[in-house]
Amino acid sequence: MPWPLRWLLLAVMMGGSAALALWAFEFGKEITGLDGDARTELVALREEVSRMREEHERALSVANTADSLLKAAQTTQASLAARVKALEAENLALTRDLGFFEKLMPARDDGKPLAVRGLQATIDSPGRLRYQALLMQAxxxxxxxxxxxxxxxxxxxxxxxWTQTVSKPAQSIEMKQYQRLEGTIDLPAGVVVKQLEIKVLDAAGKLQASEVARM
Known part of the structure; x- marks a missing residue:
């Protein structure tokens, strides 16, 4: 037989052997069920990965929402705290004003022509005393x-x-029914004020009314 035919016959035989071996391998996988189980497991794994990815995205969304709510709650709490503090200060001021105006009721005629009502004295700043009162006719x-x-x-x-008398030209009185008395007093360093007394004098220097505010 010529050499070309021999090589052709040898190639056909080798191809047939390879095809038979491949068929045997595929047939063996089908018999053992290896190929079907691998596909099923691969599908299951893909579904599990997809489910876990969805859960991760959902958890991330919940975490972002919770963080936003927490920041909003903290901002609201800070705003409410500031508002409460402002209301407390306002309430304290109103209480003081109420006490002051309660003392401004018309003075009774007890024989004195004038009366000092609502005298208040406070340390406005270090070394300065602030006072206010209302002078009224009976x-x-x-x-x-x-x-x-x-x-x-x-x-x-x-x-x-320690005592200090304060008499200034600005402390003059000229009224018909009432006059507000207010001002500040400069104090020496280190003085601790115990009380403030106000004395109202007429044009002749005669005492008409007096009042004391204790600190």
Whole structure:
């Protein structure tokens, strides 16, 4: 037989052997069920990965929402705390004003022509005392009143008794029914104020009314 035919016959035989071996391998996989189980497991794994990815995205969304809600709650809490603090300060101021105006009721006619109502004294800043009061004529009295008022501050300085009299041109009185008295007093360093006394004098220097505010 010529060599080309021999090589052709050999190639056909080798191809047939390879085809038979491949058929045997595929047939063996089908018999053992290996190929079907692998596909099923692969599908299951893909579904599990997809489910886990969805759960991850859902958990991430919930976490972002929770973080936003937490920040909003913290902002709201801070705003409410500031509002409560402002309301407390406003309530304190209103309480003080109420107490002050309650003292501004018309003075009774007890024989004195004038009365000092609602005297208040507070330390406005270190070394400065602020005061306010209302001077009123007694009920049933009228007419113009002129005069002045003096202030007497009493306290301690370096452990010793201390007093200071304040009489200024600005502390003049000229009214018909009432006049608001207010101002500040400069204090020496280290003074501890115990009380403030106001004395109202007429044009002749005669005492018409007085009041004391204790610190």
């Amino acid at each position: 009920v049933g009295r009228s007419g113009e009143v002129k005069g002045r008022y003096d202030l007497l501050v009493t306290g301690t300085h370096e452990g010793k008794s």
